[in-house]
Amino acid sequence: MAASPEKTTLQNGIRILSKKIPGARSVSMGIWVNVGARDEQVTDNGLCHFIEHMLFKGTRKRSGFEIAKQFDAIGGQTNAFTSMETTCYHAKVIASHTAIMSDVLSDIFLNSLFDPSEIEKERPVIFQEICMVEDNPDEYIHTLASQSFWGNNSLGRSILGSRENVTRFDRKTIQTFFADYYQPDRIVIAAAGHIDHQQLLDRMGSEFDAIPRGAGFPNRVTPSTCAQVDINYKKLEQVHVCINTRGISISDDNRYALSLINTILGGNMSSRLFQKIREERGLAYSVYSYASSFEDTGMFGAYAGTDPHQVATVIDLILQEMRDIKNQKVLASELQNAKEYTKGSLLLASESIDNQMVRLAQNEINMGKQISMEKVIRKIDAVTEDHVMELARNLFDSNHLSLTTLGPVKKKDLPKDMVYL
Numbered sequence: 001m002a003a004s005p006e007k008t009t010l011q012n013g014i015r016i017l018s019k020k021i022p023g024a025r026s027v028s029m030g031i032w033v034n035v036g037a038r039d040e041q042v043t044d045n046g047l048c049h050f051i052e053h054m055l056f057k058g059t060r061k062r063s064g065f066e067i068a069k070q071f072d073a074i075g076g077q078t079n080a081f082t083s084m085e086t087t088c089y090h091a092k093v094i095a096s097h098t099a100i101m102s103d104v105l106s107d108i109f110l111n112s113l114f115d116p117s118e119i120e121k122e123r124p125v126i127f128q129e130i131c132m133v134e135d136n137p138d139e140y141i142h143t144l145a146s147q148s149f150w151g152n153n154s155l156g157r158s159i160l161g162s163r164e165n166v167t168r169f170d171r172k173t174i175q176t177f178f179a180d181y182y183q184p185d186r187i188v189i190a191a192a193g194h195i196d197h198q199q200l201l202d203r204m205g206s207e208f209d210a211i212p213r214g215a216g217f218p219n220r221v222t223p224s225t226c227a228q229v230d231i232n233y234k235k236l237e238q239v240h241v242c243i244n245t246r247g248i249s250i251s252d253d254n255r256y257a258l259s260l261i262n263t264i265l266g267g268n269m270s271s272r273l274f275q276k277i278r279e280e281r282g283l284a285y286s287v288y289s290y291a292s293s294f295e296d297t298g299m300f301g302a303y304a305g306t307d308p309h310q311v312a313t314v315i316d317l318i319l320q321e322m323r324d325i326k327n328q329k330v331l332a333s334e335l336q337n338a339k340e341y342t343k344g345s346l347l348l349a350s351e352s353i354d355n356q357m358v359r360l361a362q363n364e365i366n367m368g369k370q371i372s373m374e375k376v377i378r379k380i381d382a383v384t385e386d387h388v389m390e391l392a393r394n395l396f397d398s399n400h401l402s403l404t405t406l407g408p409v410k411k412k413d414l415p416k417d418m419v420y421l
Contacts, residue, residue, distance in 0.1 A: 001148050002248075003019065003020040003021075003022075004019075004220050005017055005018065005360055005370050006020075006197040007207040007364075007370075008197070008201055008205070008411065010184070010205060010208060010209040011147040011185075011209055012184040012185075012208075012209055012211055012212070012213050013183075013185035013213065014128055014184045014186040014187045014188070014189065014204065014208050014209065014211065015187070015188045015189070015364055016164055016188075016189045016190075016200060016201060016204065016208075016401075017088055017188065017190045017191070017233055017360045017361070017364055018190070018195050018197045018200050018358060018360075019190045019191075019193075019195075019356055019357075019360055020194070020195055020196070020197070021192060021193050021194070021353065022194040022391050023193075023399045024095070024194045024353055025095055025163065025193075025194060026092055026093065026094050026095060026353055027090055027092065027094075027101065027192070027193040027194055027195050027353070028090065028091075028104065028189040028191065028192050028193055028353045028354045028356070028357040029090060029091040029092070029098075029105060029189070029190070029193060029195075030088050030089065030090035030091075030189070030190050030191075030357055030359065030361055031069070031088070031089045031103060031105055031109050031187070031188075031189050031360070032086055032087070032088045032187070032188040032189070032190060032313065032361045032399060033086065033087045033088075033181075033182055033186055033187055033188075034085065034086055034186040034188070034365050034397065035048060035085075035087055035181045035182065035186055035190075036048055036083050036084045036085040036086050036087060036159070037049070037083070037084050037154065037157060037158075037159040037161075038084045038085060038153075038154040038155050038220060038294070039085075039154070039181060039217075039218070039220065040154060040161075041154075042132045042172075043165065043168075043181070044165070044177060045154075045157045045158070045162060045165050046126075046158070046159075046160055046161010046162065046165045046166055046169070047161065047165070047169060047173070047174070047177050048082045048087055048125060048159070048162070048177075048207075049082040049088070049126070049159055049160055049161060050122070050166065050169050050174065050418060051177065051178055051230070051232055052080045052081070052082045052087055053090070053125070053175055054112060054114050054118065054119065054174060055080065055082075055108045055109065055121050055352045056068070056078075056080070056108060056112050056121060057112070057113075057114075057115065057118040057121075057122065058111060058112070058115055058118060059107045059111040059112050060113065061111065061190055062104070062107060062108075064118065066105075067104060067108060068083045070094075070100065070104055071091065071101075071104065073095040074093055074094075074100055074101075074163065075094065075097075076091055076092065076093040076095070076097060076100075076101060077093075078089060078090070078091040078105075078130055079091075079103075079392050080234075080416055081082075081141065084159065084294060085153060085294055085295060087406055088361070089105060089108065089109060089352075090357070091104070091105055092320065092354060093284075093291070094352065095193065095194035097193075098194075098195065098199075098203075098291060099203060102200070102204055102291050103203070103205040104290070106204055106207055106208070108169070109185060110157065110207060110208070110211075113182075113253075114171050114174050114175055114178075115171075116170070116171050119169070119170065119171060119174070121307045123166060123167070123169075123275045126160065126161075126166050127163060127166065128355065129160055130158075130160050130161075130166075131251070133158075133160065137234070137236055137238070137240050137305075137406050137407065138240055138286065138303075138305055140240075140406065141207050141240040141241075141242050141303065141404065141405075141406045142242060143158050143302070144230065144232055144242075144404050144406060145242035145244055145301065145404040146232075146299075147230075147403065148226060148228060148230040148244070148402045148403075149225055149226055149237050149238070149244045149299055149402045149404075150223045150226070150299075151223065151224070151225075151226040153221060153223030153224075154221070154238065154296065155223055155297075156223070156380045157172045157356070158331060158414035161326075164231050166403070177342065179400075180214070180215075181217070183213070183214030183217060184208075184211050184212075184213055184214065185213070185214070185217075185370055186217065187208070187211075188215075188361050188365055189204060189358075190330045190357050190358075190359060190364070192217065192353050192357040192360060193353045193356070193357075194200060194355035194408055197276045200223060204324045206414070209252045209289060217409075220295060222283045222296045222297055222312065223297060224403060225245075225246060225299075225400045225402070227398070227399055227400055227401050227402060228402055228403075229402075229403045229404075229411070229414070230402070230403070230405070231405050231409065231410065231411055231414075232404070232405060232406045232407075232408075233408065233409070233410065234407055234408070235408055236406070236407040236408060237309070238305045238306060238307065238308070238407055239305070239306055239406070239407035239408065239409045240303070240304075240305045240402070240405065240406040240407055241303065241305070241306065241307050241311060241314060241315060241318075241404070241405050242301055242302070242303050242402075242403075242405075243301060243302045243318050243319065243322075243401070243402070243403055243404075244301040244395065244401070244403075244404070245299075245300050245301070245316065245395055245396055245400050245401050245402070246298070246299070246300065246394075246400045247291050247293055247296055247298025247299045247300040247395065248293060248295070248297075249291060249294060249295060249296050250293040250294060250298070251366055252293075253325045254383075254387075254391050255293065255388070255390055256376075256379045256380050256383055257383045257387050257391045258300070258391060258395075259291070259342055259380070260335065260339060260342060260383055260388060261300075261325065261388055261391065261392055262289050262290065262291050262340040263341055263342055264330060264334060264335070265290065265302070265321060265322070265325060265390075266287065266288040266290075267286040267289060267338075267341070267346030268335070268341055271288075271289070272321045272325075273287050273288065273289060273302060273304075273317075273318065273321055274287055275305060276317055276321065276346075277306075277314060277318070279316055281313075281317070283304075283306050283307070283313060283314050283317075284304045284305055284306045284314060285305065286303070286304065286305050287302075287303065287304040287305075287314075289301065289302045289303075290302075290303065290305055295366070297311055300396075302318045302322070305316065308407060308409055308413065309403045311405070311407075311413060312414055312415045313410050315403065315414065316415055322392075322396050323396070325388070325389070325392045325396070326392035326393045326396045327389075327393075328389070329385045329386070329389050330385055330388055330389070331385075332385060335383070335384075335385055335388065339381060339383070340378050341383075342380055343377055344379075345378055346376065347373070351374055383404045
């Protein structure tokens with residue numbers, strides 16, 4: 001049985017968490033910062049992601065090549081990602097190489113040079129990343145849908161930023177943002193696997209405790225939703241459709257019910273959308289629902305890619321399923337199946353060392369405490385048919401509904417008399 005998580009808060013506010021997992025031969029570690037794309041100003045958009053790239057490009061002790069070579073030499077895996085609210089630098093190694101992993105991760109986080117020549121080299125790489133997203137319509141539609149739904153709020157901007165911004169970013173801009181936003185009370189170090197908490201503190205505590213406290217963090221602005229139809233014409237083989245409505249914050253007590261609504265509506269192969277649109281009608285290869293939750297708000301949505309001649313039918317079918325789930329109680333058997341699917345997915349994922357590390361960090365950042373898997377299972381089991389319908393009625397509202405399309409479709413091709421929700 002895995003030990004309970006251990007936590008130490010350094011004097012400057014940095015939190016270090018670990019979870020020892022008996023029988024594990026590896027260690028997964030992440031340095032998390034509760035800073036993401038929604039914390040950027042318009043002129044800064046894309047800066048968090050640019051910094052994520054630059055932290056692997058050289059320190060006072062190691063060149064970018066030496067960083068990559070050192071991880072490869074120990075068979076380690078390392079990467080980073082930027083989201084709307086967090087940035088994470090993570091790695092995984094066999095337990096005997098934990099000291100090396102800790103040293104390299106600490107070095108890139110604390111001592112990166114942000115060398116101007118490396119910035120110039122990385123700029124076109126990020127341009128290509130932007131192009132890659134724009135060339136994948138089933139991915140790019142979600143960027144457009146967020147813009148439609150959140151409007152001018154920072155949640156509606158691309159994590160990658162604009163080409164204009166990426167062109168402007170220089171060493172001073174990067175260093176200033178890093179110093180202002182990467183504050184100790186926003187940093188969480190999490191590790192799971194064959195790890196000893198005291199050894200983790202000994203390896204990383206003193207170096208990270210030397211980071212001075214920041215001057216405070218700007219409040220995030222909670223956005224309003226934008227109810228609109230946003231048509232983006234492009235010559236493609238398919239029309240890509242996103243229908244979005246209100247969601248909930250990541251700490252909302254209704255999150256368990258929403259996860260079950262998502263599963264029932266479009267979360268797996270037996271879901272309503274998959275069965276009605278793909279299996280029964282053959283109108284789409286890819287169709288699903290999803291929930292995006294943030295510190296103070298959220299978005300729920302459904303996606304489908306379909307033939308241009310079938311787009312009106314697919315939109316109507318999605319909206320009909322959303323209406324049904326808010327106006328009619330789900331069957332007890334359907335809800336139970338959704339519960340078993342959700343619990344099974346969570347428990348299977350918990351067998352991953354990486355997922356254990358992620359849970360440690362996300363619980364700390366989002367909840368301020370650890371929530372046991374046993375409690376999560378109890379909360380899922382406690383959701384009732386009435387709870388599902390009540391939450392759907394609160395969220396699935398025409399006043400907050402946004403439709404975004406990408407592909408060879410015009411307004412005349414959409415449902416003529418769209419009765420939303």
